[in-house]
Amino acid sequence: MQDTPDHRRDYRRRMRRSDAMVAALWASAAAALALFLAYGGAGKFGTVSDAITSVGIIAGLIGTDFILVMIVLAARIPIIDRTVGHDRAIAVHRSLGKPALYLLLAHAVLLIIGYGMASGINPIAEIAPMLAIPDLPLAFIGIGLLIAVVITSLVAVRRKFSYEGWHLVHLLSYIAVLVAVPHQLSVGGILAGGTFERAYWLALYIIAFGSIATFRFAEPLISSIRHRLRVRSITQIAPGVVSIDMSGRRLRSLHSAGGQFFIWRFWTGRTWWHSHPISLSSLPSDATARITVRNLGTGSNAISRVPVGTAVWFEGPYGIFTDAGRTAPKLAIAVAGIGITPVRAFLEDSDIRPGEATILLRASTTEETYLWDEVIELARRKGATVYTMVGRRSTGSRGWMPAQDDQRGVTLKSIFPELHESDLYVCGPTAWLDLVEAEAVSSGIPSHQLHTERFDW
Known part of the structure; x- marks a missing residue:
């Protein structure tokens, strides 16, 4: 691109x-x-x-x-x-x-x-x-x-x-x-x-x-009645994290883009009154869709255990954390934790050329490397560069990275040398995202090249 x-x-x-x-x-x-x-x-x-x-x-x-x-x-x-x-x-x-x-x-x-x-x-x-x-x-x-x-x-x-x-x-x-x-x-x-x-x-x-x-x-x-979504299978991909595969009809007519989210409602006795804003973790086919959910509370824990066949209602798609928001010749992506879900779908949907994109994957422990294997494979196929950071956050000047990287003088611009010529997409926990965003802004990146997706309400 x-x-x-x-x-x-x-x-x-x-x-x-x-x-x-x-x-x-x-x-x-x-x-x-x-x-x-x-x-x-x-x-x-x-x-x-x-x-x-x-x-x-x-x-x-x-x-x-x-x-x-x-x-x-x-x-x-x-x-x-x-x-x-x-x-x-x-x-x-x-x-x-x-x-x-x-x-x-x-x-x-x-x-x-x-x-x-x-x-x-x-x-x-x-x-x-x-x-x-x-x-x-x-x-x-x-x-x-x-x-x-x-x-x-x-x-x-x-x-x-x-x-x-x-x-x-x-x-x-x-x-x-x-x-x-x-x-x-x-x-x-x-x-x-x-x-x-x-x-x-x-x-x-x-x-x-x-x-x-x-x-x-x-x-x-x-839309929910027309597309008839139901839970097809639930797969645990890490402790406290599951992927929920759903089947439906004519899902491509929703025109959802990689990086967008829906608001989901699972119709069981324990979950029907919960609504959950969750991003797609892969592009839907005409008959299937997938989300990946981390257990962050009572509601997400309940939907991770709904029975196969559960009816699912939804609102959406929503959001502009998509390829359509790009304005710069290069692409930089920084993602942490369960923020990987919209990024994984975004990367799958993006029309990028070899050497155009650089991706930073961030996790506190190896158990939090959700979907990294899928993202790395997508990056390999599209010719994108991937860097990884695993470790507890530094208490130094750059608290969004591990202490060892902060001590070595790693910066956002050293990871993304062409940051000013890139659209920077950032997704992850709010406190972490705020730190990355602050460093990006202080580096002088234009506001229209900074795209964030927060997991709060």
Whole structure:
């Protein structure tokens, strides 16, 4: 593979789409403000109480807009996934959580103050009359639910939850938004019937929840029924690591690429409520697919022991950790632990020429060299160079490599001499990946040539 005009053109097309999405995000917030001002809001700053109330309304409208944008980003819409990837979409989703909550809290506080000043009573005493207004108690419930969602999103708190428990709590965000809808439509005439402002907001709600209904529920359900995946065999390849082979129908029509992942659900009494984001560990044929799973908790341990014949439902494929993301003439791959799974499929799918790719395989012990034999064989057939590192991580300046290599002065650039002319793909445990990424960035590699796949949520 060369740095072809086609790949440059694809990259520029993705960047244009990405810029358009960012512009649409901010334009939606600006539209919320502009429509409020256009439909009478501009004249509601005549007194201090009116000004405070109007600022509170604006905060609520922009905060609600951010929440709806977050829902769209979490809906796994194909065009968003193909443009920025699931990881980056969720990163933006998370970054909007706190601002949205702060805006909605400001909305509530400012309205209480503004209404209290207008009626001549203190803000605390104003709460009781507000709660007597139809639909407003639902709005307070919605804010309470959003506070719970944001708190559980904090890293220190999220780690105390299983993926399923955390996901269940986050379903509250949909309920929180829905219970707030009635007060938007009925209180204060802000979204008066027959106005473009009302039509605009209803359209945003339909887009957000329609995206969730379509891409998180309907499409996965239809695909799962159509392709009829079932567990064909389970093979242990290392202590605590198994490969799950599945059979199905017309799997190539999914158009999955090496490096992508699916979200899997295994229908047994112990596992049906678990959903697992796991990468393919080899390219699927029309009738078979394979994933490789490491026992990292209760959920992954349970699916590694499901019986042969178990029905499997799925969502996907997702992710842009694929050959389509390349923009440079060379290819560098650094992988550790179970991160080998998307890399193995990526390498199988990649159209590379002899001498073009260099691969670093990293493990703490020889027991963690999962699928190394398959990757090394693929590399041999494609003319790629493979380096291996086995040993406990150094406590020195480069903690992503074994101590002996750090002491010898090994660096990312010494492993990949043509790093600046390469697309660097990195996959592995988050702490390890962060160290590799930091060294790559400090070396000056352009951001569009750095591709990462994290195994966290």
